[in-house]
Amino acid sequence: xxxxxxxxxxxxxxxxxxxxxxxxxxxxxxxxxxxxxxxxxxxxxxxxxxxxxxxxxxxxxxxxxxxxxxxxxxxxxxxxxxxxxxxxxxxxxxxxxxxxxxxxxxxxxxxxxxxxxxxxxxxxxxxxxxxxxxxxxxxxxxxxxxxxxxxxxxxxxxxxxxxxxxxxxxxxxxxxxxxxxxxxxxxxxxxxxxxxxxxxxxxxxxxxxxxxxxxxxxxxxxxxxxxxxxxxxxxxxxxxxxxxxxxxxxxxxxxxxxxxxxxxxxxxxxxxxxxxxxxxxxxxxxxxxxxxxxxxxxxxxxxxxxxxxxxxxxxxxxxxxxxxxxxxxxxxxxxxxxxxxxxxxxxxxxxxxxxxxxxxxxxxxxxxxxxxxxxxxxxxxxxxxxxxxxxxxxxxxxxxxxxxxxxxxxxxxxxxxxxxxxxxxxxxxxxxxxxxxxxxxxxxxxxxxxxxxxxxxxxxxxxxxxxxxxxxxxxxxxxxxxxxxxxxxxxxxxxxxxxxxxxxxxxxxxxxxxxxxxxxxxxxxxxxxxxx
Amino acid sequence: xxxxxxxxxxxxxxxxxxxxxxxxxxxxxxxxxxxxxxxxxxxxxxxxxxxxxxxxxxxxxxxxxxxxxxxxxxxxxxxxxxxxxxxxxxxxxxxxxxxxxxxxxxxxxxxxxxxxxxxxxxxxxxxxxxxxxxxxxxxxxxxxxxxxxxxxxxxxxxxxxxxxxxxxxxxxxxxxxxxxxxxxxxxxxxxxxxxxxxxxxxxxxxxxxxxxxxxxxxxxxxxxxxxxxxxxxxxxxxxxxxxxxxxxxxxxxxxxxxxxxxxxxxxxxxxxxxxxxxxxxxxxxxxxxxxxxxxxxxxxxxxxxxxxxxx
Numbered sequence: 083x084x085x086x087x088x089x090x091x092x093x094x095x096x097x098x099x100x101x102x103x104x105x106x107x108x109x110x111x112x113x114x115x116x117x118x119x120x121x122x123x124x125x126x127x128x129x130x131x132x133x134x135x136x137x138x139x140x141x142x143x144x145x146x147x148x149x150x151x152x153x154x155x156x157x158x159x160x161x162x163x164x165x166x167x168x169x170x171x172x173x174x175x176x177x178x179x180x181x182x183x184x185x186x187x188x189x190x191x192x193x194x195x196x197x198x199x200x201x202x203x204x205x206x207x208x209x210x211x212x213x214x215x216x217x218x219x220x221x222x223x224x225x226x227x228x229x230x231x232x233x234x235x236x237x238x239x240x241x242x243x244x245x246x247x248x249x250x251x252x253x254x255x256x257x258x259x260x261x262x263x264x265x266x267x268x269x270x271x272x273x274x275x276x277x278x279x280x281x282x283x284x285x286x287x288x289x290x291x292x293x294x295x296x297x298x299x300x301x302x303x304x305x306x307x308x309x310x311x312x313x314x315x316x317x318x319x320x321x322x323x324x325x326x327x328x329x330x331x332x333x334x335x336x337x338x339x340x341x342x343x344x345x346x347x348x349x350x351x352x353x354x355x356x357x358x359x360x361x362x363x364x365x366x367x368x369x370x371x372x373x374x375x376x377x378x379x380x381x382x383x384x385x386x387x388x389x390x391x392x393x394x395x396x397x398x399x400x401x402x403x404x405x406x407x408x409x410x411x412x413x414x415x416x417x418x419x420x421x422x423x424x425x426x427x428x429x430x431x432x433x434x435x436x437x438x439x440x441x442x443x444x445x446x447x448x449x450x451x452x453x454x455x456x457x458x459x460x461x462x463x464x465x466x467x468x469x470x471x472x473x474x475x476x477x478x479x480x481x482x483x484x485x486x487x488x489x490x491x492x493x494x495x496x497x498x499x500x501x502x503x504x505x506x507x508x509x510x511x512x513x514x515x516x517x518x519x520x521x522x523x524x525x526x527x528x529x530x531x532x533x534x535x536x537x538x539x540x541x542x543x544x545x546x547x548x549x550x551x552x553x554x555x556x557x558x559x560x561x562x563x564x565x566x567x568x569x570x571x572x573x574x575x576x577x578x579x580x581x582x583x584x585x586x587x588x589x590x591x592x593x594x595x596x597x598x599x600x601x602x603x604x605x606x607x608x609x610x611x612x613x614x
Numbered sequence: 615x616x617x618x619x620x621x622x623x624x625x626x627x628x629x630x631x632x633x634x635x636x637x638x639x640x641x642x643x644x645x646x647x648x649x650x651x652x653x654x655x656x657x658x659x660x661x662x663x664x665x666x667x668x669x670x671x672x673x674x675x676x677x678x679x680x681x682x683x684x685x686x687x688x689x690x691x692x693x694x695x696x697x698x699x700x701x702x703x704x705x706x707x708x709x710x711x712x713x714x715x716x717x718x719x720x721x722x723x724x725x726x727x728x729x730x731x732x733x734x735x736x737x738x739x740x741x742x743x744x745x746x747x748x749x750x751x752x753x754x755x756x757x758x759x760x761x762x763x764x765x766x767x768x769x770x771x772x773x774x775x776x777x778x779x780x781x782x783x784x785x786x787x788x789x790x791x792x793x794x795x796x797x798x799x800x801x802x803x804x805x806x807x808x809x810x811x812x813x814x815x816x817x818x819x820x821x822x823x824x825x826x827x828x829x830x831x832x833x834x835x836x837x838x839x840x841x842x843x844x845x846x847x848x849x850x851x852x853x854x855x856x857x858x859x860x861x862x863x864x865x866x867x868x869x870x871x872x873x874x875x876x877x878x879x880x881x882x883x884x885x886x887x888x889x890x891x892x893x894x895x896x897x898x899x900x901x902x903x904x905x906x907x908x909x910x911x912x913x914x915x916x917x918x919x920x921x922x923x924x925x
Contacts, residue, residue, distance in 0.1 A: 130877070138746060274739070275719050436743040440718070445667065445737040445877075452875035459873055460866030467862055471615045504806045507878055510870050511813060511885065514863035515820070518855075521862075522824065525855045532620060551827040554772055558823060559816030561764040566812045569757035577809045581816075 087605065090598045097590075098485070101492030108495070125495050128502030128576050131450050133443035134269035135277060139242070139433040141262045146234035146431035147178055147227055154201065154222075155180060161200060167192050170215055178227075179207065180220045190216045234430040235262050242266065242433075244426035245280055263436065274440045276419065284388050284432045285423035287340025289374070290332040292382040292394055298329035309334050313384065315391035318411035325411075330391050332384045337374050342367025344404075346424035348417045351409065357417035358409040361424065368404025376400040385410075387420075453506035460510050461487070468517055472524050474613035478599050479520040482591040486516050489587040490580065499583070502576030512584030518555075519592035523548045524614055537612045538604060545597055552593065556585050618854040626849045626897055627842050627905060633898035637787060640891075644794010651797055657804035657880075658740060660754070662747035664707045666721050667738035670729065673700045682728040686720055696876050702737075717741070754808040758789070761812055765819060773826060776907045781822050784900035788818045788891045795887045801880050810884035817863070818892030821856060822900040828852050829901065841908055845901045853897075860893040 106114060108124040129136050151174050158180070159172050170183040182197075184190050197204060197218075203226040207219040222230070239258060246254045246266065255267040271277055293310045301312040311334050314327040344364040351358050363371055374383075375397050384394040385408050392410035412420065465483065468476035490509060494501060527544030535543065560582060567578035603609075648654060658665050668679075676693040683691060683705070692706040705721060718739035725734045742750075762782055769778040789811055796803055828848035836844055867889060871882035 140743075140745075434743075435741065437746045438739070438741040440739045442735065442737045444669075444735065449875055449877055452873055452878075455873045456866075456870045460869035463865040463869065464862045467858075467865065471617075471858065473615075503878055504809055504881060507806075507870055507874065507881055507885075508813075510866050510874075511863070514866035515817065515859070517862050518820070518859040521855050521858050525852075525858075529620070529851075551824055554827060555820040555823045558765050558768060558819040559813075561768060562761045562812045562816035562819075565757050565761040565764060566809055568760075569753050569808075574805055574809045577806070577813075581813065 084605065087598070087601050090594070091602065094595050094598055097489065100496075101488055104492045104495045105488075108491075122495060123498060125491065126498060126500045127446075127450075128500045128505065129267060129269055129439070129446075130441050130503045131446045131453075131501065132269055133271075133441050133446040134267065135271045135274050136437070136439040137266040137268075137278075137281065137435060138259060138437035139238075139264045139266065139281065140436045141235050141238045141264065141429075142432045142434060143231040143234050143262050147222065147230050148174070149431070150230045151178060151180055151222070154204070158182065158197075158201070161196060162193070165192070165196060167196065169193070175219070178221055180204070181217050182220070183215050183217045185215060187216065190218065193218055231262065235264070237430045238433060239264055241427050241429050242281060245422060248422045248426060249277065249280060264433070270443065271440075276415070278435065278438070280419050280422065282433060282435060283423050283429075285340070285426075285428040286388055287343070287424060287428065288336045288386045289338040289371075290334075290336055290384045290386055291378060292384050293331045293333050294382065296331040298331055301331045302329055306331070313386060313389060313391050315384075315394060316411055330384060330394060332386070332391075337383070338367065338370055340424060340428055342370065343424060346421040348414070348421045349407070356409070357412065357414045358407050359417055359421050359424065360405065360407050363404040363406075365404075368402075371404060371406065372400065372402045375402075449503050450506075453503060453510075456510050457487075457506065457513070461513050464513055464517055468520075472614055475524055475527075478596050479517055479524070479592075481599065482520070482596045483513065483516055485595060486584075486588050486591040487513065489591065490584050493583045493587060494580065497579075497583070499579045500576055501580070504574060505576030505580040508577045508580030508584060512581065512588060515559075516584065516588035516592060519548075519552045519588060520596060522552055523592070523596070527612070527614060531612065531614070537609050540612070541600055541604070545593070549593065552589070556589055560585050616854070617857060620854075622850050622853060623846070624850060624853075625846060627846050627902055630898070630902045633902065637791075637895075637899060640791045641787070641794065644791055644797060647794060647797040654793065654803050655797060655800065656747075656751070657802035657807075658706065658742050658747070659805040660747050660751040660803060662742050662744035664717055664742075665738070665740045666705045666718050666736060667696060667702070668705065668721070668725065669702045669735045669737050671701070671733050672729070674703075674729070675700065676703060678728075679703055679705070679725065682725050683721060686724055688717075702876075750805065754805075757808065758811060758815070761815055762786075765815070769819075769823070773830060776904060776911070777826050777830075779907060780900045780903040781819055781826070783903055784822055784895045785815050785818055787895050787899050788814060788888060791891050792884060792888045796880075796884070799883070801883055804880060806878070806881040807884050810881045810888065813885060814888030814892055817889055818895060821860070821892055821896035824855065825849055825852050825896055825901055826904075829904070841905055845905060849897055849901055856893060856897065860889060863889055 103118075104122045107119045107122050111119050111124065155172055155174055162169050162172070162182075168185060168189050170185060172180065172182050175181050182193050184193055194206070197206070197220065201220075203223055204220040205223050207221055210217045210219070235258065239256060242264060243256050246256060246268070251268045251271060253269055255265070257265050259265040266281065268277060293307070296307060296310055298312070300306075301310075306312060310331050313330050313332055315330050317326050317328060318324070342363050343361055344367070345362045347360050348357055349360045350356070378397050379399060380397065382394045382396050385392045385406075387408075392408050408420070461483070465480045468479045468483075470476070472479060487509065490512065493499075523544050526548045527540050530540035530543045531537075563578050563581040563585065567575060567582065676695060679693045680691060683693075688707045690708050692704075694704050694706075696702040696704045707717070718736045722734055722736050726732070762785060765785070766778045766782055769781050792811065792814060793803075795801075796807070825848055828851055829845055832844045832848050832851075833841075836847065839847075864886070867882060867885045870878065871886055874882055
């Protein structure tokens, strides 16, 4: 055997061995040593094949800016009171503006200097005179707005990751998609509705004092004293399972928020055999809770989650330990989920579901089976066509075609790529197109043979003349596949991957491997007629 | 075995009038259908909306399912059979409001209250918001555009600009006709179809380049025969390969169309149409365009030379 042939044969053999090693965990993971299965994962299946949930959540970043303005407003109010500046009001106006209204120019200049010193992120805007008052307008600087939005999205991603981790999904994916979108993929999830409830919840926990002197019925009619708001308490009748909503008027000012929580756990109330969530505040929270309960004994405090009142118990005594409990109309799973979201923290801004694709496991299985059938039937038809048309040479093409599919799978496994349904379609398409390179070569060889060349010369000429054509034709398809890879998400990306990998593998097998096989058979024998 | 005799000599270029009429007719039919139906028929990926795929334990009718869902007040609702047997259906709703987030559960409950508990399984639920749909649509168009630019650059580099123009026009021709076919046959354009379009672009170009490559080779050998003869000769020489490769590719795509299942159906449809048209266009569109371009440019060229002579 010539040295070049040995070298080339060795390379093919090496590729084959590597493919076998990397593909083995797909078929016999149990009987392989750990280092083997550790180094080579089985081919990763996309959500459309194994079932699961694909979610795109949009973070409402404008809300984050608004809440930032609200907290700044509180700070300004506190500062002005502290410095004894006389002012009429501080308020948030439409268009993300803050306005401080004062009575005279002296107070105005006081406000100016205080604001400049303490709130460098606020930009002063126009002054307006309004019925004898001076109204000073401020807004957040553009970089600060961008900061707030950016922080909100990052924080949301972090919180969602915490929630998913506690939810218990194997191999979840969470990533920032574009400026305010977060992509979440949960493979093999059993209860999609529960996942949505868990992920979509803002989980903003607030403790607010109940405004006992306001009649809720008046509030429903629209008569609300300033500084109070109308909320509803959900109640489920234990016997009938009916849900009722009780109106409740609370003070707008939040006494305490869930940011100060240290832990939340589900417990079972032994008296009614009902679940509740036990919460522990951190040291700051515990101190505040102590102060509030001490000052409000005998009054009711509403526990509010995302503007729904869970319960509004009467404070019977001062609570100094920093523990409290949230009870309400929920079953054990709802209580578990509530504890999860409280532990994971609240989202800095509400999120909206922009895209949700959920595939059940049975459909995924069907898709795999149909995909395999398509590959088999398509492959068989091509193999038959090649064998009939090119006889023994067609057999060579068929051998390299089978090798090709084998290599594609191995490459997918090595690159840890994800196989999706369009990805399987990509493999099917590759099978059809892969023989093209061999067809081109064989047609060239036939032409050369017709010119009267010997078998060896015709082979040489056929391969070398067809080579550039094949490269040119395949590079263009590769360009389309690469663009697709850039553009695509999920399943479509899978198609781009298998198409690209398929092109590379088929170039290698159709040009290189098939030549090795021909050379191997032609080396020692003098062949007068090529079966082509 | 030989399907095409090596001595075949069909005058492809001479039939360009018929080819132009045929292509024009296909494009016009497609465009008229698109106009009548008010644009492409986008699936929920691009239009936004909600889609739920349900499988029953028994055979039923779309109208009955619609009845069962009436109480949900989902607005315009489409229920259509999915696959061969009448036990699997797709339910589509246009709106994607927040209340629809638990839609799959609501639908399952509504159906179970009519058909009995455990009679239905939600196999797939997709919800795409209008903003995401719009973004995907734009990104899809950009992808096709970028792919074409990339190809234009590569073909210009490897061949000449006039080849690239012919190739790209042939591609536009293929995509337009496939788009028209989607409209005529009421197929929905969803995300995988964009992938199919790009695959068609790749495939059709593959075909075109192989003919172009032969034209380039033959121009060196038989350049004095004139471009028309060279083009004809090249198409004939590569005809056997063109038919065989298209044949094998069509075989596998047909397998995908028949056995691949409903989820991949429109994708396979796009490929089926695209490969047929792509094969046709590389013979009857791309190469004659080369001659057309050459004749126009040739005319200008001689004028320029004449001018130069006077000066």
